[in-house]
Amino acid sequence: MSYANSRIPMSAQQAVHERLTDLVTRHVNEPFRKPINEYNRVAFEASLAGWDRAAPLILDAGCGVGHSTIQLARAFPDHWVIGVDQSQDRLSRRKPYPEALLPTNMVFVRADLVDYWRLVSASGLRLARHYILYPNPWPKIGHLARRWHGHPVFPFIPKLGGVLECRSNWSVYIAEFAQALEQVLGREVSWGAFEAPSPLTPFERKYRDSGQTLYRLTAELE
Numbered sequence: 001m002s003y004a005n006s007r008i009p010m011s012a013q014q015a016v017h018e019r020l021t022d023l024v025t026r027h028v029n030e031p032f033r034k035p036i037n038e039y040n041r042v043a044f045e046a047s048l049a050g051w052d053r054a055a056p057l058i059l060d061a062g063c064g065v066g067h068s069t070i071q072l073a074r075a076f077p078d079h080w081v082i083g084v085d086q087s088q089d090r091l092s093r094r095k096p097y098p099e100a101l102l103p104t105n106m107v108f109v110r111a112d113l114v115d116y117w118r119l120v121s122a123s124g125l126r127l128a129r130h131y132i133l134y135p136n137p138w139p140k141i142g143h144l145a146r147r148w149h150g151h152p153v154f155p156f157i158p159k160l161g162g163v164l165e166c167r168s169n170w171s172v173y174i175a176e177f178a179q180a181l182e183q184v185l186g187r188e189v190s191w192g193a194f195e196a197p198s199p200l201t202p203f204e205r206k207y208r209d210s211g212q213t214l215y216r217l218t219a220e221l222e
C-alpha cells in the first residue's frame with residue numbers, strides 16, 4: 001500500500017455495538033483482578049524517576065514511535081510528559097530531532113497500558129492531560145472487548161482525571177468511546193470530526209494525507 005492510500009477500517013459494524021452498554025456495566029460492577037506484571041511496576045517507577053513531583057502530568061497512551069510525546073513536551077514545557085507503548089521497537093525508532101534537541105520534560109517507557117493505567121490510578125496521581133491517539137481499532141464485530149472502551153480496564157481511564165482526548169479515523173470507535181464514557185460519568189461527552197493542519201502523530205498524518213475524516217472526543221474529568 002502506498003503512503004497516502006491508507007484505508008478507513010473496514011467493518012461489518014456500522015454503528016455503536018449493541019453489546020457495549022452491557023459490557024461497560026459489567027466492567028464497572030465487577031473488579032478487574034488481573035495481577036499487575038512486575039515489568040509494568042518497574043516501568044511505572046521509571047516513568048516518574050525524572051519527574052520533580054510538581055509539574056502537571058501528561059500521558060500519551062499508546063504513543064507508538066513517540067512523535068506526539070515530543071510535540072506535547074514542546075507544547076507544554078512546564079509539564080512532565082510520559083509516552084507509553086508496549087512496543088520497544090516503535091519506541092526505539094529514530095526521532096525527528098537529534099537526541100540533543102529532544103525536550104527534557106518527557107520520558108518513554110515500554111509498558112502494557114492495562115497495568116500502567118491501573119498503577120497510575122492506585123498511586124493516587126492525577127493527570128492534567130491524557131491522550132489516546134489512534135488506538136488499534138479492532139474493527140471486527142467480535143473484537144469489541146479488545147477496544148479500550150470494551151476492555152475491563154476502561155473504568156480506570158476516567159478516574160485518572162484531566163482533559164482526556166481520544167482520536168481515530170473510525171467514527172464508530174469514537175462514538176463508542178464517547179458512549180462508554182457517558183455511561184461511566186453520567187453526563188454528555190462531545191465528539192466530532194476535526195481537521196489536523198499540523199498532525200500530532202504519524203498515523204494522523206497518514207490518514208489526513210489519504211483524505212480521510214478524523215474524529216476526536218475530549219472530556220474534562222474531575
Ligand SMILES: C[S@@+](CC[C@H](N)C(=O)[O-])C[C@H]1O[C@@H](n2cnc3c(N)ncnc32)[C@H](O)[C@@H]1O
Pocket residue numbers: 061062063064065084085086087090111112113114132133134135136201202203204
Ligand atoms: C495504531 S498505533 C498508534 C500509535 C500512535 N499513537 C500514532 O498515532 O501514531 C497503536 C499503538 O498502541 C500500542 N498499544 C496497543 N496496545 C497497547 C497496550 N496494551 N499497552 C501499550 N501500548 C499498546 C501499539 O503498540 C501501537 O504503537
